[in-house]
Amino acid sequence: MVEVFKTNITKQKKAEQIIEKLQQKFSGYKINFDLEDCDNILRVESTTGQIDHEVLVQIISDDGFYIEPLKDDLSMTTQNKSEI
Known part of the structure; x- marks a missing residue:
């Protein structure tokens, strides 16, 4: 499972x-x-299953x-197309 987060962390050392x-x-x-992304992306991949959002x-x-x-815009787009 992969989760992507927007942060306000901008410094490499702090990251x-x-x-x-x-x-x-x-x-x-x-x-x-x-x-370098405008949203200062944090990407988390769990090789063992779910990601513990609350603790993270x-x-x-x-x-x-x-x-x-x-939000996963790709899945939202796919979901919206299926509703049409």
Whole structure:
């Protein structure tokens, strides 16, 4: 499972610190940032199943940063087409 989040993390060093903190908590997750994207994307992949959104969001929020899941526009588009 892959989840993508919008953040307000803009500095590479801070992104690396967040990744380290998240990987300590979630050793089965592959985690990376795309700070060149306008939404400062955090991408989380779980090789073991579901992603624990609540804890992930709490860890980042506790560090004083904003995070929100990005909606999957592709599935929304596909869903809307099937309704037509």
